[in-house]
Amino acid sequence: MASKRQALVLQQKKGGIPPMGKQKAVAVAADAKNRRALGDIGNLVNARVVEGKIETQVNRPITRSFGAQLLANAQNAAAANKKSVTIQSDQADVKVCVKSAKKVAVKRKEKKNVEIIVISPDSNEEKKYEAGTCRKSSRKKATSLTSVLMARSKVACELSDKLKELVVDIDASDKENQLAVVDYVEDIYKYYKSVEHSCRPCDYMDSQVEINAKMRAVLVDWLIEVHHKFELMPETLYLTLYLLDLYLSTEMTPRKELQLVGVSAMLIASKYEEIWAPEVNDFICISDRTYTRELILRMEKRILDKLQWNLTVPTPYVFLVRFVKAAECDTEMKNMVFFFAELALMQYSLVSHCPSLVAAASVFAARCTIKKSPLWTETLKCHTGFSEQQLLDCTQILVNSHAAAAEGKLKVAYKKYSDEQFGAVALYPPATQMMEELTASKTVPRN
Structure with missing residues (x-):
């Protein structure tokens, strides 16, 4: 016994029979030859015996025709009336001849009726449309309230789009102008x-005792002339008239001070709008020295106090x-x-x-x-x-x-x-x- 064990050990060292036994070693060697790459894992299929030979089942890619074939087979198994289906190879066209198109109710666990729809190849559908065999639904389309509202809104949108087209973008030329x-x-x-x-000023002439609309027109006519002679900005003239009317609508003014109010209002507007505003002496001269410097500055302060210094209008x-x-x-x-x-x-x-x-x-x-x-x-x-x-x-x-x-x-x-x-x-x-x-x-x- 000892001699047999020694001989077995020597054979293992020389690369002979493994310790698991001779038969097990032969099986392992055969498996090693039949091993495949990792990419084949999951694609292995069971082999079947046909006429004494082992035939390996080959996976077939699911194409459109093959999918139609599988679906037709499933329908044939579930349908009461059998349908003759002729299936050719992948290279030939699939021809499905349906003898009777009956719907079969399949009972599920929820006991719901599911309609089995026969799907024909795209080529057959195209032929049907070309031949004009596709019949339109005999039902009349009912006009819903939603469709009416959508149609009206579409018309309104088209009208608004037309109005937008008529409105010119007046700022398009100034997009690069930061000012x-x-x-x-x-x-x-x-x-x-x-x-x-x-x-804005209110209608104040009824509250004024000594002045009227004609006096105001005379003053405005004179202020336009002064504005033009001093070559002032247009903004100055319009702000002057705003200050004049707003002050007269809040303060009772005697007739002799009406021109003084106009001169002081233009002085304020010039300081607000002009880069180089006229001096007080210029207004004294233009008014033929009717008012002194103190009177003009005092009226200027009264106007600003009445308007609460709000000149941005x-x-x-x-x-x-x-x-x-x-x-x-x-x-x-x-x-x-x-x-x-x-x-x-x-x-x-x-x-x-x-x-x-x-x-x-x-x-x-x-x-x-x-x-x-x-x-x-x-x-x-x-x-x-x-x-x-x-x-x-x-x-x-x-x-x-x-x-x-x-x-x-x-x-x-x-x-x-x-x-x-x-x-x-x-x-x-x-x-x-x-x-x-x-x-x-x-x-x-x-x-």
Whole structure:
């Protein structure tokens, strides 16, 4: 026994029979030869015996035709009536001939009826559509409320899109100009429109004892002349008239101090708007030394105290700049707009109107005078917020003022805009006839 063990040990050292036994060693060697790569793991299939030979089952990729074959086999097993299905190889087309198309109810655990749908190959469906064998549903499509609402909203969207196309983007050319603040300009003017009602003067002439609307017109005519002689900014003139009217609407003013209020208001507006404002001595000289330096400075302080030092307000000029841009005005049209705007400053009946309405009416009056077509565009309506009908009353006042300016006593604005420097736009014939036609079309005849 000892000799046999020694011999076995020697054979193991020389690479002979392993300690597990001869038969086990042969089996291990056979398995080692039959091992496959890791990529084949999971793809191994059971071998089946066919006529005494071992035939390995090969996995077939699931193509569209093969999937249709599998589905047809499953349906044949579940269906009561058998269907003849002819399946060719992968290279040939799959032809499915269905003798009877009956639906079979399959009972599940939830006892729900499931409809088995026969899926035919794409080629057969295409042939059916080409041959026109696909029948349309005999049911009439009922119009639902949702579809009606969607159709109406679509029409409304198309109308709004058309209006957007008609509105010109007036800020497109200023996108590179940082001073134009294109990103904020719409919000700025929305704010102006919201606060213009709270800071406008009221109708104050009934509360004044010694002054009237004609005296105010004389003062405004003189202030326009002073403004032009000093060559001040346009903003200064409009702010001056705002300070004048707001102070007169809150304070009883004697007749002898009316011009003093106007001079002090222009002094304040010049300090606020101008880079090089006129000095007090300039206003003393322009008023023919009627008032002293102390009187002017004292009135200046009274005005500021009454207004609580609030000078940042939307005047008509703020809206004029925007509306002129929306009207796409040339130089002639621009001069005509500012001519009507200065005529509006002299009209006391327009003091209580919103500055945006006065500015829009000035643009409309200018377009009527020059006979622009159309008189009012969608772009102007969008940016001003007013239609033609809303501007007719205010425009009528401006056109009548233009018609009376040539023969009136207060003609500083008329002379100023009759000069070639401003294109002599005041010499245009007034648009009285056109305003009569527009006013007649506005009135509705009574039955």
